[in-house]
Amino acid sequence: MTIDKTTHKPQTGKGPSLTEQEALDFHSRGRPGKLEITPTKPMATQRDLSLAYSPGVAVPVKAIAEDPAKAYDYTSKGNMVAVITNGTAILGLGNLGALASKPVMEGKSVLFKRFADVDSIDLEVDTTDVEEFINSVRYLGPSFGGINLEDIKAPECFVIESRLRELMNIPVFHDDQHGTAIIAAAGMLNALHLTGRDLKTTKMVCNGAGAAGIACIELVKAMGFASENVVLCDTKGVVWQGRTEGMNQWKSAHAVKTDKRSLAEAMEGADIFFGVSAKGALTDDMVRSMADNPIIFAMANPDPEITPEEVAAIRSDAIVATGRSDYPNQVNNVLGFPYIFRGALDVRATTINDAMKVAAANALAELARTDVPDDVAAAYQGNRPRFGPNYIIPVPFDPRLLSTIPVAVAKAAMDSGVAGKPIEDLEAYARSLSARRDPIASAMSGINDRIRRHTKRVLFAEGEEPQVIRAAVSFANQGLGKAILLGREDRILETADQAGIDLAKLGIEITNARLSKRTSEYADHLYEKLQRKGYLFRDCQRMINNDRNHFAACMVAMGDADGMVTGITRNYATSIEDVRRVIDVKPGHRMIGVSLALCRGRTVFIADTAVHEQPSAEELADIAVEAANVARRMGYVPRVAMLAYSTFGHMSGARSENIQEAVRILEKRHVDFEFDGEMSAEVALNGKLMEAYPFTRLTGPANVLVMPDYHAASIAADMLQELGGATLIGPLLTGLDKAVQIVPLSAKDSDIVNMAAFTAYAATN
Ligand SMILES: NC(=O)C1=CN([C@@H]2O[C@H](COP(=O)(O)OP(=O)(O)OC[C@H]3O[C@@H](n4cnc5c(N)ncnc54)[C@H](OP(=O)(O)O)[C@@H]3O)[C@@H](O)[C@H]2O)C=CC1
Numbered sequence: 001m002t003i004d005k006t007t008h009k010p011q012t013g014k015g016p017s018l019t020e021q022e023a024l025d026f027h028s029r030g031r032p033g034k035l036e037i038t039p040t041k042p043m044a045t046q047r048d049l050s051l052a053y054s055p056g057v058a059v060p061v062k063a064i065a066e067d068p069a070k071a072y073d074y075t076s077k078g079n080m081v082a083v084i085t086n087g088t089a090i091l092g093l094g095n096l097g098a099l100a101s102k103p104v105m106e107g108k109s110v111l112f113k114r115f116a117d118v119d120s121i122d123l124e125v126d127t128t129d130v131e132e133f134i135n136s137v138r139y140l141g142p143s144f145g146g147i148n149l150e151d152i153k154a155p156e157c158f159v160i161e162s163r164l165r166e167l168m169n170i171p172v173f174h175d176d177q178h179g180t181a182i183i184a185a186a187g188m189l190n191a192l193h194l195t196g197r198d199l200k201t202t203k204m205v206c207n208g209a210g211a212a213g214i215a216c217i218e219l220v221k222a223m224g225f226a227s228e229n230v231v232l233c234d235t236k237g238v239v240w241q242g243r244t245e246g247m248n249q250w251k252s253a254h255a256v257k258t259d260k261r262s263l264a265e266a267m268e269g270a271d272i273f274f275g276v277s278a279k280g281a282l283t284d285d286m287v288r289s290m291a292d293n294p295i296i297f298a299m300a301n302p303d304p305e306i307t308p309e310e311v312a313a314i315r316s317d318a319i320v321a322t323g324r325s326d327y328p329n330q331v332n333n334v335l336g337f338p339y340i341f342r343g344a345l346d347v348r349a350t351t352i353n354d355a356m357k358v359a360a361a362n363a364l365a366e367l368a369r370t371d372v373p374d375d376v377a378a379a380y381q382g383n384r385p386r387f388g389p390n391y392i393i394p395v396p397f398d399p400r401l402l403s404t405i406p407v408a409v410a411k412a413a414m415d416s417g418v419a420g421k422p423i424e425d426l427e428a429y430a431r432s433l434s435a436r437r438d439p440i441a442s443a444m445s446g447i448n449d450r451i452r453r454h455t456k457r458v459l460f461a462e463g464e465e466p467q468v469i470r471a472a473v474s475f476a477n478q479g480l481g482k483a484i485l486l487g488r489e490d491r492i493l494e495t496a497d498q499a500g501i502d503l504a505k506l507g508i509e510i511t512n513a514r515l516s517k518r519t520s521e522y523a524d525h526l527y528e529k530l531q532r533k534g535y536l537f538r539d540c541q542r543m544i545n546n547d548r549n550h551f552a553a554c555m556v557a558m559g560d561a562d563g564m565v566t567g568i569t570r571n572y573a574t575s576i577e578d579v580r581r582v583i584d585v586k587p588g589h590r591m592i593g594v595s596l597a598l599c600r601g602r603t604v605f606i607a608d609t610a611v612h613e614q615p616s617a618e619e620l621a622d623i624a625v626e627a628a629n630v631a632r633r634m635g636y637v638p639r640v641a642m643l644a645y646s647t648f649g650h651m652s653g654a655r656s657e658n659i660q661e662a663v664r665i666l667e668k669r670h671v672d673f674e675f676d677g678e679m680s681a682e683v684a685l686n687g688k689l690m691e692a693y694p695f696t697r698l699t700g701p702a703n704v705l706v707m708p709d710y711h712a713a714s715i716a717a718d719m720l721q722e723l724g725g726a727t728l729i730g731p732l733l734t735g736l737d738k739a740v741q742i743v744p745l746s747a748k749d750s751d752i753v754n755m756a757a758f759t760a761y762a763a764t765n
Pocket residue numbers: 088089090091092093151152153154175176177180207208209210211212213233234235236246275276277278281299300301302322323331332333334
């Protein structure tokens with residue numbers, strides 16, 4: 001974003017605008033800067049102190065002295081990367097010194113954490129002397145799992161990186177060189193694909209012969225570009241064979257035999273422009289002189305060599321990328337370094353070699369060619385990108401980056417023999433990566449593991465809806481079970497086709513209710529259930545023929561599917577009514593809704609968030625039993641709190657008595673889980689406050705919260721999500737005789753996949 005000092009309005013760009021003051025406020029607000037360090041172990045008691053510090057700490061010290069590899073077990077080393085600079089090439093702003101570079105370096109550290117859960121600290125080294133810099137870094141090896149060098153100018157960066165790589169036994173990676181080259185190469189592969197070019201005959205001009213420029217052309221040549229087709233330029237123009245001014249050995253290695261001397265001359269007929277130089281370096285005339293369908297990557301930061309608007313004003317056949325997030329096609333090393341280090345750290349790679357870089361570039365390129373899930377579409381304000389000239393590279397907020405790029409890097413490290421601790425099961429590794437960033441993925445991992453082993457057929461009742469089709473594809477792709485889409489075949493295939501999805505290849509079945517041979521049996525089944533409830537046979541036939549929920553529920557009831565998911569085209573209450581006409585409550589059970597709230601490492605189950613508006617004492621007791629069952633099925637030992645505004649009779653009111661009665665009912669039933677109440681939420685959740693009630697049956701903070709009514713349950717869940725930052729799953733419907741889940745109208749494809757997984761899971765029990 002260009003910031004105009006006078007008007008405080010952005011001059012160019014299509015994304016959110018920002019002013020200088022906003023940027024300063026962002027950095028100064030609250031605790032200054034963007035980083036803080038938080039402990040991972042409790043430090044509340046004398047005992048904690050004795051363990052964490054003297055005398056306890058001496059034990060891991062001795063263990064590491066005996067076996068250095070133990071540092072990965074007892075310290076943060078294995079997940080810690082230092083971002084180190086001397087501030088000599090801060091973005092495209094030049095040499096503004098070590099201190100001024102700190103906001104960028106803090107930013108890189110934050111991105112490491114945000115995108116790949118790599119812990120990172122920035123170190124600004126105040127010297128431009130190469131030897132001094134090397135000596136400052138070389139002895140830091142024991143502290144870190146890797147070193148990310150950043151914004152160090154060429155040619156010094158080449159010497160610094162190669163010397164440190166020799167001196168240190170952990171990965172040393174100059175992000176501006178290799179990170180940039182990897183991302184640019186990935187975008188370029190896709191742009192070549194779209195324009196039907198062969199890299200062996202494609203002509204490229206790279207403007208900027210510094211850290212980024214040299215690395216970019218080295219990588220594209222390693223990928224197959226002919227040396228004579230790659231012209232390098234710098235502030236003095238073309239780097240030609242025989243030139244002496246402003247040269248160094250790294251530029252010389254790429255000097256070409258040519259009569260061309262200026263960038264303008266080099267650009268005539270060029271297929272690709274890579275800009276890693278400075279703002280405005282590419283002119284309109286140069287763009288005009290390029291070949292048809294030119295590929296223009298103007299990557300200088302914060303302002304590119306030319307803006308996409310400027311290119312669009314000259315010609316319409318260009319594919320344009322920049323380093324910025326406010327234009328399509330952001331070619332920026334943020335897509336690389338977090339994930340490359342994640343993969344390297346996880347296999348304890350001793351280095352990041354070419355095989356790992358090429359693997360990362362290919363994985364990135366491939367990711368952009370696959371269908372985009374709702375989570376990514378959300379990053380585009382709902383405009384779902386499709387592989388094409390305006391979407392050649394994934395966006396930084398694409399959650400799939402974390403589960404794909406590190407896997408490719410780790411595999412390449414293992415295959416090329418630099419992995420100190422190889423990973424045996426890469427699929428399990430990919431799943432664990434998803435869980436790192438996504439608390440839902442973590443909560444789902446046990447469930448998903450089970451349903452992968454016991455294949456169930458899950459029917460997606462609203463099979464013509466695009467997000468349902470994507471969910472079914474993701475469900476099948478992840479091996480979570482067999483997906484069946486209910487709907488008209490031509491509609492479903494057309495929608496799938498538009499998204500580039502081949503349903504047949506994934507074994508996804510389509511059931512068209514209108515053509516089904518089972519409709520009369522389903523109508524009979526429904527009539528049997530409804531004949532004494534005022535329905536004629538004709539009504540039942542109509543429901544089966546015209547209503548997907550009734551048809552789907554009959555399929556499940558009659559064993560043609562193991563479970564169903566519905567809800568995005570009809571409100572929750574209507575969907576429940578539809579399903580309930582066909583499927584009964586399981587004998588001895590009660591149908592309720594349970595929501596899971598995942599908040600700061602804690603999981604609580606909240607009930608009833610779907611069915612009983614004002615439950616009686618008996619119903620509250622049933623809700624407690626059903627919710628405890630859900631918690632137990634998900635691997636938790638239930639501790640149920642019957643919540644109220646009062647605690648054990650203090651501040652008691654009419655509703656509190658209802659809850660006290662529910663507790664007495666649970667006592668009489670001799671249920672096999674811990675429960676107590678009535679109690680306030682703060683007593684239920686806070687072990688210290690609970691100590692004031694030594695008679696309570698709960699042995700620790702509650703993890704199942706039974707709310708006095710639907711209003712309280714729904715409000716509490718929503719507030720946890722909006723104010724507490726909790727991730728919510730559900731409500732999960734439980735207590736029915738068959739596996740059915742209903743998603744909210746606003747459900748994304750990933751929500752539907754999770755509900756489908758719960759459906760399959762319930763069907764395995
Ligand atoms: N999008 C991304 O992910 C990334 C973008 N970049 C951007 O690339 C640019 C260069 O960074 P980096 O390689 O680290 O810096 P360096 O200082 O190492 O190199 C800069 C190079 O650019 C050349 N240059 C500067 N101005 C011009 C100009 N007007 N015309 C032609 N060449 C010019 C310099 O020429 P000379 O050798 O003659 O001095 C030098 O070769 C920056 O704008 C940076 O923000 C960098 C890394 C990642």
